[in-house]
Structure formats: C-alpha cells, structure tokens
Amino acid sequence: MEITESTYGKTRTFDVEKIRADFPILKREVNGKPLVYLDNAATTQKPGSVIETISHYYKFNNANIHRGLHFLSEVATEEYEKARLKAKEFINALSASEIIFVRGTTEGINLVAESLSRKNHFNEGDEVIISHMEHHSNIIPWQLIREEKGIKIKVIPINDKGELLLDELEKLITKKTKLVSVVHVSNTLGTINPVKQIVDIAHSYNIPVLVDGAQSTAHLKIDVQDLGCDFYAFSGHKMFGPTGIGVLYGKAELLDSMPPYQGGGEMIREVTFEKTVYNDIPHKFEAGTPNIVGGIGLGAAIDYLRSFNMEDIHNYEQELLAYATGLLSEIEGLRIIGTAENKSAVISFVIEGLHPYDIGTIIDTDGIAIRTGHHCTQPLIERFGLTATARASFAMYNTKEEIDKLAESLIKTIKMFK
Amino acid sequence: MSDSIKEIQKQLEEEFEFLGNWEERYKYIIDLGKELEPYPEEFRTGKYKISGCQSQVWLYPEFKDGKLYFKGDSDAMIVKGLVALLLRVYSGQTPEDILSNPPEFLKKIGIEKHLSPTRNNGLNSMLKQIRLYALAFKTLSEKKPE
Numbered sequence: 300m301e302i303t304e305s306t307y308g309k310t311r312t313f314d315v316e317k318i319r320a321d322f323p324i325l326k327r328e329v330n331g332k333p334l335v336y337l338d339n340a341a342t343t344q345k346p347g348s349v350i351e352t353i354s355h356y357y358k359f360n361n362a363n364i365h366r367g368l369h370f371l372s373e374v375a376t377e378e379y380e381k382a383r384l385k386a387k388e389f390i391n392a393l394s395a396s397e398i399i400f401v402r403g404t405t406e407g408i409n410l411v412a413e414s415l416s417r418k419n420h421f422n423e424g425d426e427v428i429i430s431h432m433e434h435h436s437n438i439i440p441w442q443l444i445r446e447e448k449g450i451k452i453k454v455i456p457i458n459d460k461g462e463l464l465l466d467e468l469e470k471l472i473t474k475k476t477k478l479v480s481v482v483h484v485s486n487t488l489g490t491i492n493p494v495k496q497i498v499d500i501a502h503s504y505n506i507p508v509l510v511d512g513a514q515s516t517a518h519l520k521i522d523v524q525d526l527g528c529d530f531y532a533f534s535g536h537k538m539f540g541p542t543g544i545g546v547l548y549g550k551a552e553l554l555d556s557m558p559p560y561q562g563g564g565e566m567i568r569e570v571t572f573e574k575t576v577y578n579d580i581p582h583k584f585e586a587g588t589p590n591i592v593g594g595i596g597l598g599a600a601i602d603y604l605r606s607f608n609m610e611d612i613h614n615y616e617q618e619l620l621a622y623a624t625g626l627l628s629e630i631e632g633l634r635i636i637g638t639a640e641n642k643s644a645v646i647s648f649v650i651e652g653l654h655p656y657d658i659g660t661i662i663d664t665d666g667i668a669i670r671t672g673h674h675c676t677q678p679l680i681e682r683f684g685l686t687a688t689a690r691a692s693f694a695m696y697n698t699k700e701e702i703d704k705l706a707e708s709l710i711k712t713i714k715m716f717k
Numbered sequence: 718m719s720d721s722i723k724e725i726q727k728q729l730e731e732e733f734e735f736l737g738n739w740e741e742r743y744k745y746i747i748d749l750g751k752e753l754e755p756y757p758e759e760f761r762t763g764k765y766k767i768s769g770c771q772s773q774v775w776l777y778p779e780f781k782d783g784k785l786y787f788k789g790d791s792d793a794m795i796v797k798g799l800v801a802l803l804l805r806v807y808s809g810q811t812p813e814d815i816l817s818n819p820p821e822f823l824k825k826i827g828i829e830k831h832l833s834p835t836r837n838n839g840l841n842s843m844l845k846q847i848r849l850y851a852l853a854f855k856t857l858s859e860k861k862p863e
Contacts, residue, residue, distance in 0.1 A: 330739070654793035656772045660831075661795075664739040672771045686792070687771060715744060716794060 302381070302388045307602070313611040319696050321346040321603075332666030335701045340486045340514055340645055340692035341670050342536045345600075349540060352599035356592050364591055365565055365582075379591055382598030383581070386546050389601045390531065391522040397554065399547040399581045400594050404513040405436040407532030407547035408480070410584060411509055412440035414557040415478070416448060423449035425477045430455040430463055430492075431682055432485045435675045437511045441480070455481070457682070461488035461637040469500055476506050484514035487674040487690065488637025489620075489645030491519070498527040507553065513537055517694060518616055518643050520609040523548050535593060539694075540600030544593030547584075554580045561586040612695045616644040619693045619702065626706045632713065636688050644693035647674075650709070653716055655689040661715060662708040669705075722814050725806050726822035733826035742827070743795060749805075750798030756790035767842045772796045774839030778850045784809055785854055787847065791839065799831055799840055807847050812855035816848060 311317075319325050322344045327334050336344060356378070362371035364379050380395075387395045401407045415421060427441045431454050441452050453471045456464050468479070479501040484491050494510055501508045507529040515521060517538035523531050530553075535544040549557075559566055559577055563586035568576040577583045604612075623646055627633055632651035650658060655671035662669065670690045673680045680686065691705060720728070736742045760777040767774045772793035779786045787808040789800040806822070807815050823829040832840045 654772055654796075656793035657795045661740075661743060664743070686773065715740070716747065 302384050307605045310608045310611075311606050313607060313615055313695075315615070315696065315698055319698075321348070322696055323347055323350070325696060329666040329668070330664050332664075335665070335667040335704050337691040337693065337697065337701065337705060338668045338670050339517075339694040339697075340537075340674075340690065342542070343517060343539050343694055344696070345539055345541070346603050348603055349596050349599045353541060353592050353596045356595050361592075363588055375591060378595045378598070379589070382594045382601075385598045385601045389521070389605065390516075390533075390546075390548055391524050392548050393524065394551060396580045397548055397551050399549065399554070399584045400589055401532070401545050401547050401584075402543055402590070403534040403536070403545035404511055404532045407530075407545055408437055408509065408511065409440045410547055410560040411530050411532075411549070412444050414560050414584075416444050417558045418556065421448045421450050421477055424451065424475055426451045426453055426471075426473060426475045428453045428455060428468065428471050428476060428479045430481050431457045432461065432463070432488060432490065432676065432679045433480075433482055434486055434511065434513070435677070436513075437480055437482060437509075438678070450477075451475070454678075457490075457679075459683075460639050461485065461490045462639045463490070463492050463497075465493065465496060465500070468497065472501075472504050472506065476504065478507055478509060480509040480511070482511040482514075484512075484518070484643045484645075485637065485676075485679075486514050486645065486692075487647050487676045487679055487688065488639065489642040489647070489692075490637060490639040491515075491641045491643055493641075494526050494528065502527065514643060514645070517604070517612075519613060529553055535597040535600060538600055539603055541590075541593050541596040543590045544597045546597075549580075551580065554584070559583050559586070563587040565589075607695075615695060616693055619697055619699065620644040620646070622699050623691065623693070623702045623705070626702060627709070630706065630709055630713070633709070636683055636685070645690065646692075647688040647690045649685060649688055650713060653713065655687040657716065658689045658709065658712055661712040662705070665704065665708040665711075667705055667708055722806055722810055722818040726818075729802065729806070730822055730825050743798075746798035746802065746828070747794050748798070749801040750791075750794055750796075753790070753797060753801040753804070754788060756788050760788070761790070767839045767846055771836070772839055774800065774843050776843055776846055778854075780854045780858075783858065784811055785815060785851055787850075789843070795831075796840060799828065800843065802828075803840070803844065803847070812851035812858070815851035816855065820844060 324344045360374045362375040364376040383395050383398050386398045392398060401410060421444055427450055429437060444450055445452060455468050458464060481492060481497055483494055498508045509530040510528045512531050512533040516533045529550050531548040533546055536542040566578050566583050566586045568578050634649050636647040659669055659671035672687050736745055756775060761775055765775050765777050767776055772791055775790045777788040787804050789804050791797040791800050823832055
C-alpha cells in the first residue's frame with residue numbers, strides 16, 4: 300500500500316481545545332487539581348486514536364509477524380509493515396528499508412555505535428565529534444566504543460545562550476574523524492541545531508552524520524533527504540506514540556554495509572552452525588519478535604500528527620514559548636537557561652535561593668508536572684555552573700492558561716520559601 | 718535523658734496531625750530544615766556526600782559514649798527539612814536503637830514518597846547510610862575489649 304499525502308486527506312485546522320479533547324488523560328486531576336502537563340520532553344500524552352489502535356490490535360489482530368501464513372499473522376504483518384511505510388513517509392526517507400524499528404532513540408544510537416564498531420569503522424585514535432549539549436544517550440555509546448577501540452571523543456563547544464559554535468566544528472575535524480553525532484533539539488535548552496549546515500560541513504570531508512531526533516519529530520517537520528544526514532533516530536513515546544518503540548533511519552547503502560547489531564530470529568535468510576546468511580535491511584537489524592503493537596501504535600501516532608499541518612503545530616508552540624518566556628522572565632529571581640535564537644518550546648530555568656527539587660515538589664501540589672534535575676545532560680548542566688534546573692516543556696495541547704497557572708504557582712512557591 | 722526513638726516518632730506524628738494541606742506540611746518541613754544545625758564545612762567532602770539525581774545530601778557521623786550523632790545538609794530546602802526530620806529521630810541514639818527502629822513514622826506523616834528510591838533525592842540513600850553507620854559502629858564497639 301502506498302502512503303501519500305492523499306492518504307491523509309485535508310489537514311485539520313488547528314484548534315487547541317479540540318486537540319485537548321483528543322487526549323483523555325488531560326481531563327484528569329492530580330492532587331485534587333486539574334492536571335497541567337508540562338513535561339512533554341520527558342514523554343508525551345496519547346490521543347484516543349493511538350490508545351484505541353493498541354487496544355484494537357490486541358482485541359482483533361494479535362499474532363506474531365513475518366513468519367506465519369494464517370490469517371491473523373498476515374493481518375498483523377500487514378499492519379506492522381504499513382506502520383514502517385508511514386514512518387518512511389513521515390520523515391521522507393527514500394525507502395521503507397531505511398526504517399529500522401528499535402526501542403527508542405537510545406537504542407538507535409547504540410545500534411549505530413555497535414554496528415559501525417563491529418565493521419571496524421573505528422580504529423584506535425579515530426575520532427567521533429559530539430556537542431556539549433548532548434543527552435547521555437549520545438555520549439555514553441561513544442564512551443563505550445572508546446573503552447573498546449580507543450577512539451577519541453571531541454566536543455563542539457556552545458556559547459552562553461546554548462548555541463553550537465559551528466565554526467568550531469570545522470576546527471575539530473581531522474583526517475581521523477569518523478563520525479559526527481549531534482542532537483537536533485536540546486531536551487534541556489530547547490536549542491534547535493542547524494543540522495543541515497552541520498551535515499554539509501561534515502560531508503564536505505566525507506564524514507557521516509548521526510542526528511538524535513528525539514525532541515524534534517513532534518514539533519518540527521523532518522525531511523531526512525533534505526537534511527542529508529546519514530542516520531536519524533527518534534522515539535515513539537515523545538511524539539504521542541507508545542513507549543518501547545522508535546525508529547533508526549539510515550541511508551540504504553550505509554545500512555547494507557553494516558553488520559547486524561543483535562542476532563536471533565527474523566534477521567536471517569539461512570542458518571547452519573557453520574554459517575548464517577543475514578536478511579536484507581531493515582530486517583537484518585530487527586532480531587527477535589519486535590514490539591509489534593508499538594510499531595502499529597507509532598503508525599497511529601504518525602497518522603494523528605499528519606492530520607495536522609506541521610507548521611501550524613510549530614507556530615502554535617512558538618507562540619506558547621514566547622508567552623511563557625515573557626511571563627517567566629518577569630518573575631523576580633528567575634533566570635532562563637538556554638536563550639538560543641532558534642528554540643523549540645522548552646524552558647529550563649533556575650530561581651535564586653530555590654533548588655529545582657523544591658520548585659518541582661511544591662508546584663506538583665498544584666497539579667503541575669515539570670521536570671527537575673540534570674535531564675540526562677550532566678556535562679551541559681555543569682557548563683552553566685549548575686547541578687540542576689527546572690524544566691517546562693510544551694506540546695500542541697498546552698495552553699496559555701496552563702502557562703498562567705505555572706507562573707502563579709512559581710510565584711506562590713517563591714513566597715513560601717522567603 | 719534523651720527521648721527514645723519511639724517517643725520522638727510519636728511526637729512527630731502528633732505535630733504533623735495538626736497540619737492540614739500539603740502547603741502547610743511543606744512549610745513545616747522547610748522550617749525544620751532552617752532550624753538544622755549548620756553543617757561543618759570541613760566535612761562537605763566527597764567522603765560524606767550521598768548522591769542522588771536531583772539534590773545533594775551530606776551526612777557526617779560521630780560516635781561518642783555509645784551513641785551515634787549525625788550532622789546533615791542538603792542543597793534543596795525540602796530535602797534539608799526531611800534530613801532534619803530524620804536526624805531528629807536518629808541522631809543521639811545507640812546503634813542498636815537505630816537498627817531496630819525502621820522509619821515507619823514516615824508513612825504515618827505521609828511523606829514516605831519522598832524517601833522512595835525512585836525519587837533519587839539522596840534521602841533513601843541517606844537512610845541506608847545511617848543504618849550502615851549504626852551497623853559499623855555497633856560491630857566496632859562489640860569488638861572492643863572490656
């Protein structure tokens with residue numbers, strides 16, 4: 300089945316109240332107050348259509364995929380592979396074989412690191428370039444390779460606004476550079492990195508680029524052919540889909556040349572004890588029974604997102620960002636961390652004299668969910684001389700009223716501690 | 718003579734019974750933290766630091782005349798208040814008393830969620846450390862010749 304724009308018909312007009320009505324959890328109360336969910340960078344809520352799809356699968360279509368010939372196994376396989384096609388369309392990959400289903404962004408990055416390492420892409424003294432704002436999932440896999448193969452990890456510096464210093468990237472490149480791996484949108488600062496430019500620079504030296512897209516797919520239109528990156532990893536649960544599913548996109552020629560990540564059933568053509576012939580991509584990288592319902596649920600999340608104009612979503616979130624930035628900046632003692640020119644709707648902040656733990660704990664009593672801590676970006680937090688921040692992160696179902704509540708609760712919290 | 722752990726726990730339960738909503742509870746906990754004895758700076762080292770994901774906690778033990786005394790601190794005020802609460806119960810007690818009195822009162826005053834391991838604020842680890850110190854000093858004092 301070919302999935303094109305016409306599959307989705309006309310896009311919905313953006314109406315935040317109607318969108319909120321699609322998400323059952325937004326109606327609930329927390330600590331006796333209406334839930335104000337501002338922790339979308341940690342995970343997003345799910346629309347009824349995704350929840351229904353998951354439930355429907357288990358009620359009607361559950362079977363193991365790819366190997367059976369009975370009716371249910373064919374239906375399940377079809378639904379799963381349809382989801383793969385949807386993912387391909389969603390990020391405009393060239394082919395569905397370039398879409399590998401993984402557990403999430405973290406597994407996607409680890410797959411690339413492991414597989415490239417097995418291929419001897421990395422030798423002692425080779426270099427991998429990451430940035431100072433990376434999530435631990437895009438630092439530790441390379442440190443593991445460093446222990447195994449003796450590579451060097453180089454770090455693109457950032458300025459005090461939280462922007463990557465692009466000219467420094469070129470200075471870091473040497474003949475030994477084997478990969479550039481950067482985050483698209485920072486989960487702590489909200490910075491949107493100039494991925495296309497980074498790819499252009501790296502490709503001019505024939506260096507492949509991996510992009511961590513965990514925080515982008517729910518908020519920006521992604522076109523991997525336009526970006527030109529060699530790998531792009533993202534997570535289902537951060538884009539209104541279920542947990543335990545994600546996608547690693549890789550250019551076909553690259554993936555073809557890479558050895559498998561995990562071994563097991565499904566990723567083979569022929570097995571003897573002497574020799575095994577591996578399957579083609581993407582199945583070569585999908586050992587064992589996958590998260591079938593996860594893939595199908597991700598497909599439903601993609602359907603939901605594509606029922607909108609991605610630009611409308613982005614524009615609305617930028618409005619929220621501007622509104623929240625303005626309101627929070629007026630609070631005495633509050634300092635926003637991460638003030639890049641190009642930002643996604645994420646605001647990290649600190650309040651003088653108050654530990655983020657205290658902030659998060661008190662506003663939780665008002666039903667407000669934010670995140671506090673180092674957000675799995677310890678080197679980044681340290682770069683700003685901090686041990687933790689409080690972080691509010693928005694999605695398309697948040698409202699200005701919710702931001703008002705956040706500001707009110709913060710002011711009340713500050714008074715409490717005086 | 719200092720109060721027994723059970724007496725202190727009961728006192729705390731009574732104090733918290735007067736408190737109404739969460740705002741009052743947290744205000745009380747914060748005030749407890751403000752009253753905590755200042756933590757000696759020379760012991761604000763890695764050796765006495767108990768790390769949690771979210772906040773930093775320090776714990777310094779002193780064994781004197783068969784009793785274990787603690788000084789504690791945190792960079793988060795609510796956590797500092799809970800440190801103060803725990804030290805009020807466990808500081809100045811014998812190792813045996815510490816080991817035979819798990820912090821059941823926490824449930825009764827409704828703050829056990831702050832000490833769950835998943836909270837990662839250092840408190841759960843601090844509780845474990847208090848018990849470890851009690852065990853260590855108990856073993857040490859038992860080994861001493863009469």
